[in-house]
Amino acid sequence: MSGQQEHKKRQPSAWELRCQTHFDAWLRQRDPNAVITWDFEPYGHTKAPDYLLTLNGRGYAAEAAVVMGREQINNENVSDLGVWHRLKGFLKAIEKDCKQKGVLSGTYAVSFDRAIEDYHRYRRDIQARIVDYISRTHDDDAAATETIRVGPKASCEIDKLHNQSDYIGMVKSGGSWDAEVGRDLCDILKEEIDDKIGKLQHINLPHILLLKDEFNLASPYVWLDCLNSYAPTKTFHTVFVVVPHRHDYIVYSQEANWPVLDRRSEYARFG
Helix, strand or coil: CHHHHHCCCCCCCHHHHHHHHHHHHHHHHHCCCCCEEEEECCCCCCCCCCEEEEECCEEEEEEEEEECCCCCCCCCCCCCHHHHHHHHHHHHHHHHHHHHHCCCCCEEEEEECCCCCCHHHHHHHHHHHHHHHHHHCCCCCCEEEEEEEECCCEEEEEEEEECCCCEEEECCCCCCCHHHHHHHHHHHHHHHHHHHHHHHCCCCCCEEEEEEECCCCCCHHHHHHHHHCCHHHHHCCEEEEECCCCCCEEEEECCCCCCCCCCCCHHHHHC
C-alpha cells in the first residue's frame, strides 16, 4: 500500500500541460511522422523528471518550470523604482502572514496595471481580497485569474500558477528599466537551471528543460543572452521556451536539426 501511495499519479497542472503540449506540437511540426509518447511523473510526484518523453524510440527526461519575476510590477506611467520596492514589501508582508496562518499553498502571480493613487487608502482592501483569493484556492493545483479594482483607475490581477512552491510573485508585463530587467531575468534563470540540474543529475537520459515565460517583460534575445552566457545551460540537451500568445522557441539544443532562435531576427528583438 505504501508503495502505491509513493507512486500515485496526479494530473499535470495547467502550466505543466501547456509546456508539454507546446513542445509536442513543435516536434510534430518539425516531423509530422514522429512517434511521440509522454509519461507524466513516471517515478512519482516527489521524484524527477516531470515527464519521460520518448521520441522515435529515444528517451528524454523533461523538466518544466514557470519563470516569473518576483519583484516586478507593470507600471507604464511611473518610472520610480521606489514603486516596485513599496509593492514588493506589501506583497512580501502578505506572503509572510499567509505562511504563518497556513493559508499559502502554491505560487501566485500578482500584477498591477498602473501606479496606485492614494495607496494607503486602498491597501487594506487589496490585502483582504488577495488573502481571500489565496484562501479559496488553497487546495487547487491552479486557478483562474481574478481582477481586483483599486480605486477609480487602477486594477490588480491575481492568479494561481501551480501548487509546487509557496510564494507570491509580482509579474511585470511591460515598461522600462531594461538593465534591471535583464539582471532579474538572468538571476531567475540561473536559479531554475541549477535547480533542475540538481533534480536530474542521477537520470541517465538526455535532459530537456521546458520554460513557461510568465516574466512577460524581456524580449526573447534577453533570454538567449542570459541562458547562453550561463555555462550550465549546456548540460541540457535542449532548452525550450513556451510564450503565451506568441511563438515558442528553442534557446539551446544539441540536436542539429532543431533550430535555435536567431538572435538577429525581428522576433528575438521585439517578441
